[in-house]
Amino acid sequence: MYRRLKTGRKVPVLKLAEGDLFGVHGLIDPHDPKFEVCSNTPIYALVLPSYVFQSLVIEKLGAPTVFNICSLHVFLKQSPLCTQWSQQAIARFAQITQISNFVPGEKIIHEGEDARALYIVYEGSARVLHGVKQIGRVKTGEYLGEIGLLQNSAATADVEVREDTRCLVVDKVDFMRFMAHNYNVALQVEHVCSKRLGKPIFPLAGHSFDTR
Secondary structure, eight states, X not given: OEEEOTTSOEEEOOOOOTTXXXXXXXXXXXXXXXXXXXOSSOOOOOOOOHHHHIIIIIHHXXXXXXXXXXXXXXXXXXXXXXXXXXXXXXXXXXXXOEEEEXXXXXXXXXTTSBOOEEEEEEESOEEEEXXXXXXXXXXXXXXXXXHHHHHTOBOSSEEEESSSEEEEEEEHHHHHHHHHHOHHHHHHHHHHHHHHHTSOSSOOOTTSSOOO
């Protein structure tokens, strides 16, 4: 599924599979973007008129709940951060996210500032800067800020938006509470962060355990 930007450029938003809903995103997305769906293979779809879906589903569950199910849940299970999570964990995580918009040149994270939130790029892209030197890129589906949250440390680089970008944002308190209540997710996040960092994010010293 694609969304067309103000510039006219078409960008991918979601990769849909069997069981996923499409055609209703214009009704439930709070920013009311224009979507296009292109099929990579022949498909068979169950079709429901939009006014019927509005009456039977959206009016009963509410647009935010339907948006979480149809958009955020599908997106998060494809993100590298969440691929090993249970469906229940992803559904709960979707409920605590907020969407923030960023314009080209705006900074998502400022070098030297304490980590305040976890960010997952929902649409768009950003570049990672150390001073004026670009040292990396962040694309749709990728995440940032997690190491600073876990280590309670300041950001080591700026992250600057390259184009109109939307991010899923989970503030520090909600993220740490979510981790505390989802032990398996916490272990998986620790593993992912350690792999990204190139060393254990929570290193154990030789005296960490009393072996007597």
